[in-house]
Amino acid sequence: MEDLTNISVIKRLFEESGFSFSKALGQNFLINPTVCPKIAEMGGADSDHGILEIGTGVGVLTNELAQRAKKVVAIEIDTRLRPILSETLKEYDNVKVIFADVMKTDLNNVISENFEDLRVAVCANLPYYITSPVIMMLLEQRLPLDSITVMVQKEAGVRLCAPLPSREAGAVTVAVNYYAEPEMLFNVSRGSFMPSPNVDSCVIRLKINNDTPKGVANEEFFFKTVRGAFSQRRKTLANSVSSAMNIDKQTVNNAITSVGLPQTIRPENLTMQQFIAFSNALENIL
Numbered sequence: 001m002e003d004l005t006n007i008s009v010i011k012r013l014f015e016e017s018g019f020s021f022s023k024a025l026g027q028n029f030l031i032n033p034t035v036c037p038k039i040a041e042m043g044g045a046d047s048d049h050g051i052l053e054i055g056t057g058v059g060v061l062t063n064e065l066a067q068r069a070k071k072v073v074a075i076e077i078d079t080r081l082r083p084i085l086s087e088t089l090k091e092y093d094n095v096k097v098i099f100a101d102v103m104k105t106d107l108n109n110v111i112s113e114n115f116e117d118l119r120v121a122v123c124a125n126l127p128y129y130i131t132s133p134v135i136m137m138l139l140e141q142r143l144p145l146d147s148i149t150v151m152v153q154k155e156a157g158v159r160l161c162a163p164l165p166s167r168e169a170g171a172v173t174v175a176v177n178y179y180a181e182p183e184m185l186f187n188v189s190r191g192s193f194m195p196s197p198n199v200d201s202c203v204i205r206l207k208i209n210n211d212t213p214k215g216v217a218n219e220e221f222f223f224k225t226v227r228g229a230f231s232q233r234r235k236t237l238a239n240s241v242s243s244a245m246n247i248d249k250q251t252v253n254n255a256i257t258s259v260g261l262p263q264t265i266r267p268e269n270l271t272m273q274q275f276i277a278f279s280n281a282l283e284n285i286l
């Protein structure tokens with residue numbers, strides 16, 4: 001197998017197929033040879049698992065996954081990579097590449113059609129322009145996954161793995177903590193990619209909770225409240241929720257005090273249970 005982290009190999013593959021990077025598709029390919037084996041190992045790629053990969057690039061991570069997992073299904077939007085991948089993945093009979101937009105793919109179907117009785121995990125170096133939407137889609141659909149191990153921009157990783165409550169927390173932190181246990185695994189410098197992005201990255205792992213937190217009366221309203229709470233980060237909970245959800249401030253304050261919180265509280269200071277209690281109370285009052 002050729003070394004897909006070797007720049008001359010990548011350049012030759014590009015020349016042969018006429019491929020050039022698309023910035024719009026978040027194409028920063030990994031060229032640091034230590035990173036993909038670590039993602040594969042920490043992401044649970046083993047003989048018990050089927051791995052769903054999002055975004056193959058030239059197949060550098062796909063190769064490492066295929067060597068360890070029972071089966072790999074990778075979803076890649078860019079059909080220009082087809083000739084390259086048929087070359088770089090040719091020695092594996094346990095890899096299937098689906099050329100499609102992951103955001104428009106029925107992943108439940110992909111999993112049930114391809115992985116049968118296998119345990120399933122997601123491993124990916126995610127395209128940065130859709131990091132949060134992809135993660136939220138994977139979580140909200142309650143796919144039968146063990147874990148999601150992904151490379152994301154450092155700043156996004158810090159937000160996704162922030163403790164609750166904390167200054168770094170945002171709506172996505174609450175959502176991630178609702179469905180999973182997030183964990184920061186390791187940092188990856190910008191020089192590990194070709195072309196090199198302007199920011200550093202990190203790899204995070206979300207271990208999926210089979211039991212989501214108890215007590216949420218209405219999930220849709222809960223997540224709407226959480227998004228409203230963090231819509232203006234440094235404002236008080238009352239001001240943010242009132243303006244984002246178009247509810248008069250007195251009503252929001254009544255919900256806040258009814259669950260024993262001070263009216264001056266900021267969204268970054270609430271625990272998961274306090275968010276749940278507050279959104280239940282707010283929905284009741286309305």
Ligand code: SAM
Pocket residue numbers: 025026027028029030054055056057058059060061062075076077078100101102103124125126127128130
């Ligand atoms: N896994 C490779 C690596 O580590 O070098 C490539 C990672 S690159 C950051 C992201 C990959 O996701 C690109 O190959 C890009 O074409 C693909 N991609 C971008 N948007 C996508 C989408 N909506 N659905 C599926 N793949 C997408």
